[in-house]
Amino acid sequence: MAKNLVIVESPAKAKTIEKILGKDFLVKSSFGHIADLAKKNFGVDIENGFKPNYEISPDKKKVVADLKKEAKIAETVWLASDEDREGEAIAWHLYNQLGLKKENTKRIVFHEITKAAILSAIENPRDIDIYLVNAQQARRVLDRLVGFEVSPVLWRKVKPSLSAGRVQSVAVRLCVEKEEDVKKFNITSSYRLTAKFYTSDAKTELLEAELPKRLATKEEATKFLEDCLTADFKVKNIEKKPGKRTPSAPFTTSTLQQEASRKMGYSVSKTMVVAQQLYESGKITYMRTDSVTLSGQAIGQAKQMISTTYGEKYSKIRQYKTKSKGAQEAHEAIRPTDLTRSKVSGDSAQQRLYDLIWKRTIASQMADAIIEKTNIEIEISGKKEVLSAKGEVITFDGFLKVYIESTDNENGNSDETKGMLPAVAKDQKLEVLEMTAMERFAQPPARFTEASLVKKLEELGIGRPSTYAPTISTIQKRGYVEKGENEGDERKYQIVYLKQGELKERIETEKTGNNKGKLLPTDIGSLVNKFLVNNFTDIIDYQFTAKAELEFDEIAAGKKEWNKMIGDFYHPFKKRVDDAMENAEREKGERLLGIDPKSGKNLYVKIGRYGAMAQIGESEDEEKPRFAGLKKGQSIENISLEEAIKLFDFPRSTGMYEDLEMTVAIGRFGPYVKHNGLFFSLDKTDDPASITENRCIELIEAKRQKDRERFILSYKEDPEIQVLNGRWGPYIAYKKRNYKIPKTTEAAKISYEEAVKLIKSQPGSGKKTSTKARKTTAKKAPAKKTVKKKALKAITKKK
DNA sequence: CAGTGAGCGAGCTTCCGCTTGACTT
Numbered sequence: 001m002a003k004n005l006v007i008v009e010s011p012a013k014a015k016t017i018e019k020i021l022g023k024d025f026l027v028k029s030s031f032g033h034i035a036d037l038a039k040k041n042f043g044v045d046i047e048n049g050f051k052p053n054y055e056i057s058p059d060k061k062k063v064v065a066d067l068k069k070e071a072k073i074a075e076t077v078w079l080a081s082d083e084d085r086e087g088e089a090i091a092w093h094l095y096n097q098l099g100l101k102k103e104n105t106k107r108i109v110f111h112e113i114t115k116a117a118i119l120s121a122i123e124n125p126r127d128i129d130i131y132l133v134n135a136q137q138a139r140r141v142l143d144r145l146v147g148f149e150v151s152p153v154l155w156r157k158v159k160p161s162l163s164a165g166r167v168q169s170v171a172v173r174l175c176v177e178k179e180e181d182v183k184k185f186n187i188t189s190s191y192r193l194t195a196k197f198y199t200s201d202a203k204t205e206l207l208e209a210e211l212p213k214r215l216a217t218k219e220e221a222t223k224f225l226e227d228c229l230t231a232d233f234k235v236k237n238i239e240k241k242p243g244k245r246t247p248s249a250p251f252t253t254s255t256l257q258q259e260a261s262r263k264m265g266y267s268v269s270k271t272m273v274v275a276q277q278l279y280e281s282g283k284i285t286y287m288r289t290d291s292v293t294l295s296g297q298a299i300g301q302a303k304q305m306i307s308t309t310y311g312e313k314y315s316k317i318r319q320y321k322t323k324s325k326g327a328q329e330a331h332e333a334i335r336p337t338d339l340t341r342s343k344v345s346g347d348s349a350q351q352r353l354y355d356l357i358w359k360r361t362i363a364s365q366m367a368d369a370i371i372e373k374t375n376i377e378i379e380i381s382g383k384k385e386v387l388s389a390k391g392e393v394i395t396f397d398g399f400l401k402v403y404i405e406s407t408d409n410e411n412g413n414s415d416e417t418k419g420m421l422p423a424v425a426k427d428q429k430l431e432v433l434e435m436t437a438m439e440r441f442a443q444p445p446a447r448f449t450e451a452s453l454v455k456k457l458e459e460l461g462i463g464r465p466s467t468y469a470p471t472i473s474t475i476q477k478r479g480y481v482e483k484g485e486n487e488g489d490e491r492k493y494q495i496v497y498l499k500q501g502e503l504k505e506r507i508e509t510e511k512t513g514n515n516k517g518k519l520l521p522t523d524i525g526s527l528v529n530k531f532l533v534n535n536f537t538d539i540i541d542y543q544f545t546a547k548a549e550l551e552f553d554e555i556a557a558g559k560k561e562w563n564k565m566i567g568d569f570y571h572p573f574k575k576r577v578d579d580a581m582e583n584a585e586r587e588k589g590e591r592l593l594g595i596d597p598k599s600g601k602n603l604y605v606k607i608g609r610y611g612a613m614a615q616i617g618e619s620e621d622e623e624k625p626r627f628a629g630l631k632k633g634q635s636i637e638n639i640s641l642e643e644a645i646k647l648f649d650f651p652r653s654t655g656m657y658e659d660l661e662m663t664v665a666i667g668r669f670g671p672y673v674k675h676n677g678l679f680f681s682l683d684k685t686d687d688p689a690s691i692t693e694n695r696c697i698e699l700i701e702a703k704r705q706k707d708r709e710r711f712i713l714s715y716k717e718d719p720e721i722q723v724l725n726g727r728w729g730p731y732i733a734y735k736k737r738n739y740k741i742p743k744t745t746e747a748a749k750i751s752y753e754e755a756v757k758l759i760k761s762q763p764g765s766g767k768k769t770s771t772k773a774r775k776t777t778a779k780k781a782p783a784k785k786t787v788k789k790k791a792l793k794a795i796t797k798k799k
Numbered sequence: 800c801a802g803t804g805a806g807c808g809a810g811c812t813t814c815c816g817c818t819t820g821a822c823t824t
Contacts, residue, residue: 009818032818039813059820086817140815147814154813161812168814276819288817466816608804619805627804651802667801679801706824726823738823 002026005074007067007094009081012280013113017080020115026074028067030081034060035093037144044141046570049563052141056097064097071098076106079128080121083109084328085556089136092128112295112332113285135555138562142166142548145570146539149577153535157580158528158587159607163478166548167463167471169532169540172480174456176521176529178447185444189493190214191221191437195387197233197378197430205422207430209378209389214440218494221437225498227383233430236379236386243392244368247399249292249320250333250361253465254458256287259360261451262406264352265517268450268469274349275334282337283344284357288465289331290458292320294361298332301339302365310401316367326461326549335361363403370396374421378430391421408452432498439493447484447518462545479611480525484515485633523589523612523636531587535580539573594641596648601625603644605636610668612636614644631666646689655693662696664688675700715752723747723755734759 004025008014011029018027037043038053045051056064071077077100081087091107094100106125110117143166150164193211215221251259253272260271275287294302299317306315322329336358344354371394378387394400424430448456454468463471475481488511495506521529532540554560590606593614601617610629617625628647630639651665654673662675664682671688673680673696680699682688712730713723722733723741730747732739732755739762741747745754 011819030818031820033816034818036816037814060818082817090817136816143815145814149814151813155811163813165814280819464816466818471815606804610803613804615804624805627802629803665802668803669801672801674801681801710824724823729823731823733823740821 003075004078005067005070005076006078006080009087009090010286012282013286016113016282017118020113020118026070028070029063030067030090030094031060031063033057033086033090033093034064035097037140042144042148044144050141050566050570052137054093067094068098071100074104076104078122078125079105079107080109082330083111084330085132085136085139085552087330088129088132089140092130092133095128111291111293111330112297114295114297117295129556131558132556134562135552138552138555138565139548141562141566142569145566145573149574150532150536150539153577153580153584154528154531157584158531159524159609159611162524162528163474164528164532164536164539166539166545167457167467168474168478168480169529170460170462170542170544171453171457171471171475172521172525173529173533173540174453175448175475175481175519176526178445179521179526182444182447185442187441187444189439189441190216191218191496192440193221193224193435193437195233195378195435196433198433199422199424199428199430203431206433207376207389207422207424209376209387211385212388213385215437218437218439218496222496222503224385225435225437225496225503228380228432228435228498229501229503231383232381233387233432234379234381235376235424235426235428235430237375237377238424238426239375239377241373241375243371243373245371245398245400246368247318247363247366247403248360248405250294250335250364251357252290252292252322252324252333253288253468254290254324254454256334256357257454257468258451259356259406260353261449262408263356266349266353268454268472270349271353272469274353277346277350278344278354278357281346283341283346283350283354285333285335285337286331287334289329289334290322290324290327290465291329291331292322292333293329294320294333294335294364298335298339298361299365302362305339306362306366310366314366314398314401316365318365320364324458324461325546333361359403363399366399366402367396369394369398369400376421376424389421390418392418393420408446435498437496439495441491441493441512447515447520449517449519453519460542460545461549462542475525478524479522480528481519481521484518484520486513486515488512488514488516523607526637527587527589527607531584535584536576589636591636593639593644596645603641605630605639605644607636614639614647616648629666629668632670649689652688654691654696657693657697657700662693662700664691664696673699712747713750715755717752718756721752721755721759723750732758 002023002025006017006021006025006027007030008017008027009030009032011031014027014029018025021027034056035054036057038055041053043053045053077098079091079094081090081094087109095105107128108121108125110121147163147165151162154162154164192214195209197207197209199205199207215224248255256275257268257271260266261268266274272287275284278284279287303315303317320333334357336354339358339361342358344351346354371392374391374393376389378389380387446452450472453472457463457468457471476483490509491512492507492509495508497504497506529540538544551560551565555562555565588606590604593603593605595601596603596616599616604615606613606615608627612630612635614628614630615625617623619625626648628650630636630647634643647666651663651674654662654664656662657675660676662673664671664673666672666688667679669681671682671686673682675696680703682691682699686695710725711722712725715721720734723730724733730741732741739759741750741758
């Protein structure tokens, strides 16, 4: 039996630490937070100083029971959760929920998992910092109040099941406003003038130069080239300037997500899944961090590695400081646990992500790259304008030997790719090969990608490393934003050029407006944002979190009561919630498109209970209006009358199959074929307006084939029991519930008796209908809730 | 989960941060 119980947050960390501490220590994990505000009645007692009502999270009951058992028999319990606000709260909840005693409980912290750091932590225990815990309670309660007060207003005024929150609503706002900027942007064009010269009679080397300013119109560009037809060119000046480049700091969660997105095209959640795998197999340090700090041991190892592999002059020890506000720095930067390991085993995603992390870490401890910048000015006889040729030569590569950071510059600007310039002498005459004036369009602001939105949120101090990926997926799941799929449309541009003493013109095309993978606000997203901006300006203010953080800091310093802060916020806020509930206009985004030619009635588009829809006729009329949902990709803002009229062409009969009619319609989940009471989804490439009878049959047969492949076994004794192939391997399906099959048994050989045994031994999973039904029937009359609501209202009215 | 959309009124939805499994298209 171990004398000491150490509790950390992550199980992978527990394993490592147990090895370091040896047999007198049992190291267990809490798996993050163990307690949270109750879900019902806000989980906060608003009338009693916002007293939180904590309960053990349902999925942590087992963990807590286990920890309690171990704590009881341990001589000393060491609470070793992270040293930040949330970690302190975890320690406090553990203390309370496990019923620990002050005399044998110790709070310890460490920022890196090394023997020295952990032993030193054990030497220097402290008490739980209740001020820091209070700051966390304030944060938690604030988020609950904002989320659970504002969301119901949206259900009432926009659409059910929507959500609002301190973090997600700002994320949506950023996307909506970016889109407005893009729409407002005036795309102008100008002419970029470039020239190519021979630098010697041998005509072997070319010097490329550019006119620093743009020419406004085609006329101006043509005039300029005409002037050059007879001009002489001469090197006016050569200037050389030294420069350097410095490596970036080691990865944090946010910068790792950005680089993995730019270099490998990973979504932020993909990056986190792969990083977690690397972490769990001990290859990298913790992947949810806002710190750029490397441990002394890692820095030492890097120095050693770099010196032996590349030479001493490539090594430069660097300590980085975080630039992001609100960073809590409970961990190290993300780095390989062993820097001598430049490659790891694992699948290709793991190898690539590891490679990225390894290179970034090593580069961060390497010398600057030294470059020489050259600028050659070229004179045009008879003109005052001067052409400029810029070049860059790396004289010492330094960190560039292993790592080059990508940028968000999507146009691959030619400025970025400068090379070495051919040797020329001052006053040397140059022979022109060609001169080109190319029409270039101004670039509208870049829309956010998942990763660039994370970057922006981090800059604003909104959200935490553990929530960036979930936030990005929440705003997509709620339908506030979606990823663009348009790879761009063709655009023509003009070129005027000078070659072999002649002036010519031509037209070329390029792709523009590529929004693939960019976050675009949906109708719902824009509408919800409009509603929130109008009614809850301060909550979705970009500074709201930053201001709250200042107050959390005061609470953590013991200079402010946390419930006082919440009270100061809540009372005016609640007034606006009530006001919006009562007086705010319902936000439907209604737009009159025109007249439906068939009925002569008005055709509208608006947001309904289930999303964007088109409507023919008036809701107030005696005759019910006709409705049709908008297709994916259509929006209230852009849809034309013609497109909207087409939506009412469904359901449409497409023919017969097996003596039964097939109809095509557009449902909640997209277009489908209905046949014999069953539904078959159309492919993305199928157009419901023109799909043929044969194609419908094909779809039906394909689905049937797939269902057959899913099937493995059934039993004579009870045909309701089936062994099926699912996304995660074989499972047993019985009466709409699903049951796991142990990995050791072969699915195809399960006997009826075994199957029954498996079903009996498990609660089963799947449709929640049964549990939900139980819940609702067991619930008593709901009178209580409404009474309480009314009582609350009366109280607020009095004030 | 599969043709909803008004209204009657029930019951439900919802937050952020800390962590992994469990999830069954």
